[in-house]
Amino acid sequence: MLKYILPIITICFALSCTTEPEVKPTPIVEDSSEIVDDKSKKEYDQSSVIARSEEFFDWYFDNSRMLYRMRSSCIGAENGFHALDKNKLKEYTDWLTETKFFSQAFIDSEYKRWTTECAEKMREFARKKKQIIGPPPCLFEGDIFLLMQEQPTPEMRDALEFSVTEQTDSSAVVNYDDRSALTWSSLNGAWKIDTWPN
16 A cells, blocks of 8 residues: 555655746736827917917816816805815815916916905805895806806807907917907917906
8 A cells, every 4th residue: 555655645745846847927018098199189389378278268168167066165154154165275275276267467367366256245145134045145157158047068169269359479369269368468479367257
């Protein structure tokens, strides 16, 4: 019996000592349809106020909800009344700066409006005991750029036509949509929005 067990143990030992072939991981091939080619992105001429207007509206149609969400977050609550949330106001103005579409004059004006006119309206509501019912002060009642209540569609963006009505080296007024105009200022060769549409 021992003469059979010894060869079996030897074979098992020999098999356990043999090295298994190295298994190399299969390389992961990325789906080329998921790769974004930077060359496919639309290029805009920063020195052209018309091109800058087109770039802004391309951005705006993708980010309008965020713009209004950030802006309305400036209104908080205090003791059951509307109140200015200065931390959210700072986040909002920082975000406006990061977009690179709004001039410092625009951002300063927006900040000042919230800390003076809007804050005063909220204090007045509190003095008159107007609880948080209905819309708070200083929020737009619809789309400020396209003057409508509903969400703008890509077809509306494609239908926009831009025309310069006034332009100097440092400022320009661009009409769009036959209803509104944007005032731009040029700083270091890049056009930025100075005011809300008029």
